[in-house]
Amino acid sequence: MPPATKVALWLCLAATVVIGWQLYQLFPLVVWQRAFAETIVKGFSRPSLKWPELVVGMGSLGMLWVQWKQQRSARLLLDDHWLKLDSGVPWLRRWLDWNLSLDDVRSGKTPLLLNGTAIGSNALWMFRVGWGLSGLRRFQPAAWIPEGASGVDVPRSPTSGTDPDDHPPHRTWGFVHWGHPDNAAWLQQRFDALPLVSALRQQGIELPALDRASDSRAGVDLLRYGRLRSTLMLVLPVALVLGAVMQHLARHQHYFSPWSMSMWAAIALSLAVLMGGWLWRDAPVEGMLRGDAWSVRMAQGIVAILVAVVVPWGLQATPLVVAKWWVTPQSVDFMLDRDHNRLVPEPGAPVSKSVPLDYAAPFWASQDKGSLHPLPVRAGPGGLWQQYDVEELNGRIAEFLDQQKRTLRQQPHARRFNT
DSSP: OOHHHHHHHHHHHHHHHHHHHHHHHHSOHHHHHHHHIIIIIIHHHSHHHHHHHHHHHHHHHHHHHHHHHHHHHOEEEEOSSEEEEEOOOTTOHHHHOEEEEHHHHHHTSSOOEEEOOOOSSSGGGGOEEEESSSSOEEEOGGGOOOTTOOSSSSOOSSOSSSOGGGSOSOOBTTBOOTTSHHHHHHHHHHHHTSHHHHHHHHTTOOOOOGGGHHHHHHOSOGGGSHHHHHIIIIIHHHHHHHHHHHHHHTTTEEESSOOOHHHHHHHHHHHHHHHHHHHHTSOOOTTOOHHHHHHHHHHHHHHHHHHHHHHHHHHTTHHHHHHHHHSOOEEEEEEEETTTTEEEEOTTOSOOOOEEOOSOHHHHHTSOTTOEEEEEEEEOGGGSOEEEEOHHHHHHHHHHHHHHHHHHHTOTTOOOOOO
8 A cells, every 4th residue: 555545544544533532522421321321221121122123233243244254265166168156155055156157158148247447546356247137146356366376476456565567657646546548557457467357268258348347337328218317307306405495494393293104105105106107108228138128117116216205305394384484373372391391282272282392401491390481383274284483492492501601601610510
């Protein structure tokens, strides 16, 4: 690794440590202790969360074990007709092992695609050779060495030796720009010298050049389909921007009865079906390979799901903003119920729902039990919903917290205790 790269990595590590320390110092120790206890202890004590967390944890450990086992035991077997992978993972070989017919590759029945982009100090490790409809069958040429070889003399990119020929010819401040013609030619030579690439060439299998890897990776041009193009370049960006604007404008507005999960699911499912049906009318080009046609259909499904997720996000806040602009608020007094951490409307008030208090605990602790706190309340058209405004309340809370800070600053020698 070049010295400049090492210095940059050490600076990144130092910056990460400093940021982490600042985040740690941002809150008192009791806050971290409480968060740890609630996350770990209480989380595992609740039956509703115990099994999902256990399944996720076991699944993560299983994936790490499979990766470790493959790195130790996986073997590629190459002969005149086949390239076979023996993953070495018991119980999973049915799904992990594969056989690639070299005869199909030579005849053009199974085209090989070179995927990857030359980045980083070990650029050859970024390239993979794939085939098939799913793209799950692939191998990494730079990761394989002949059985029995030590790996020391195997060409890699770049090595840590002192020989100038072992490094790219052009560097800028210690960093390599692989787009430079000399560096690209050097990288191609290293790729051609990889043991697996050389062995495949001896069997009559020529892999694409590295400069054509991006073309192979690009696959189908989804923007040639009008409905997909308009959705990706117009519908999704506009929905995202408008949703963010609506969320900002409605930041002080809250429903007394928030949307239920069934309503969210119904709206998202309806949008996904409608958008999917509209996109599906753009059929893949006639004569396209089955794998490319499958890619188009998959892209249409993913885009429909994205629309079904992004649109309700902004749609939920839109009624709050509309009522804020067009409905005159009515001031309603709420009584503080500290026993249940909520604000309860006074008897005879036009609303019956209470307001939960899940923030600013010091402020509410300083208020008298049963004290009155006015909140602006608005009703949606036709009384479909009711919403309350906390902008003025948040201002009073901010003033209280500022006053507390000023009081502490005026008593620099006062002893402070954490409960």
